[in-house]
Amino acid sequence: MFAVIEGIEGSGKSTLQAGVAEALRARGRRVTTTREPGGSPLGDAIRSIFLSTELEVIPVAEAMLVNAARAQHVAALIRPALERGETVICDRFVDSTLAYQGYGRGLDLSMLRGLCDLAVGGLEADLTIVLDCDPTLSRRRLDARGSARDRLENERLGFHERVREGFLALARGGTRHVVLDAAETPENLVAAALAAIDGVGSRG
Ligand code: TMP
Numbered sequence: 001m002f003a004v005i006e007g008i009e010g011s012g013k014s015t016l017q018a019g020v021a022e023a024l025r026a027r028g029r030r031v032t033t034t035r036e037p038g039g040s041p042l043g044d045a046i047r048s049i050f051l052s053t054e055l056e057v058i059p060v061a062e063a064m065l066v067n068a069a070r071a072q073h074v075a076a077l078i079r080p081a082l083e084r085g086e087t088v089i090c091d092r093f094v095d096s097t098l099a100y101q102g103y104g105r106g107l108d109l110s111m112l113r114g115l116c117d118l119a120v121g122g123l124e125a126d127l128t129i130v131l132d133c134d135p136t137l138s139r140r141r142l143d144a145r146g147s148a149r150d151r152l153e154n155e156r157l158g159f160h161e162r163v164r165e166g167f168l169a170l171a172r173g174g175t176r177h178v179v180l181d182a183a184e185t186p187e188n189l190v191a192a193a194l195a196a197i198d199g200v201g202s203r204g
Contacts, residue, residue, distance in 0.1 A: 002082055002123070003197060004093040006167055007131030008160050009153050010138035010145075011182040012189065013091045016131065019190035020197070021089055032081040035091035037066050039073035051150035059105035063115055066097055071119040079123065087197075093125055095170050100152070103166025104159050127200045129193050130171045133182035135160035176200075 003020075005013045014035075021031045037047040046069040049055065050062070057065070070093075081088050094116040102109045135157050142153055171177035178196040180189055 001087050001126045001197070001200060002078065003087065003089045003200075004095070004125040004128045005089065005091050005131065005193075006093070006095045006099070006128055007182060008133050008135060008138050008164055008167075010141035011131035011133035012141075012186065013131055015186055016129070016189050016193060017089050017091050019186060020193045023190060023194055024087060024197070030084075030086040032077070032086050032088045033091075034073070034077055034088065036073060036093060036096065037069040039069070039078070039090075040076045042072045043069035051152065053148075053151050053154065055151070057151070059101055059107050062105065063097060063101045063107060063112060066101075067115050067119040070094075070097075070116070074120050074123055090125075093128070094120060095128060095130075095167065098170055099163045099166035103169070104155075104163040124176075126176060127196055128171070128174065128177045129196060130167050130177060130179045131182040131189070132168060132179050133164065135164060137183060 005017055007013050017033055017035075021033045024031050036043070037050050038044050046065050050057065050065050050069075078088055078090065094113075097112055097116055098109055101107045102112050138160065139157070142149065168179065171179050178192075180192050182189075184192070
């Protein structure tokens with residue numbers, strides 16, 4: 001099964017991913033965790049270009065960079081892991097492009113969907129968990145982290161509001177989405193995510 005966790009920066013995606021992976025492994029499931037942009041040497045190289053505060057990256061270039069990374073990621077890591085029967089939990093996937101480059105930057109959604117389709121070759125998540133997070137909470141968490149903000153984290157609050165609304169709109173329009181409140185405790189979020197994953201398992 002292919003599960004994706006989405007949400008704005010500081011929504012707690014990586015904590016949730018780690019908690020869910022640990023719980024599934026404790027039940028004997030083989031789990032691969034990965035993230036976008038990233039997941040391959042090419043993806044990691046693109047990630048550092050993408051997030052650099054030293055570079056100007058126009059929206060169309062953003063969309064192409066993340067999808068170049070995604071194409072490699074799907075072919076080299078995600079599909080092989082799924083074919084081995086593993087559960088793949090990915091921190092961000094296609095919805096991030098639609099939310100950030102579409103709702104956030106204003107690029108056309110159908111153009112973006114076409115580009116993402118080219119990258120993923122028909123692969124869809126069986127479940128997308130959206131961690132819905134108020135951008136002011138996200139800002140507080142990022143500030144508490146103390147490290148320098150990357151290029152996207154540096155964007156104004158209004159941008160992050162649009163991205164948040166984008167994730168919610170995509171969830172409303174999707175059939176395989178579950179929205180969780182990022183302000184919940186990590187324990188409650190792991191329990192809710194496991195229930196959603198079990199729901200997909202029993203759906204077959
Ligand atoms: P993060 O996953 O550590 O939050 O950092 C990844 C950043 O990349 C985040 O700001 C969202 C952004 N991003 C896009 O803008 N479009 C995409 O398609 C993906 C996967 C990520």
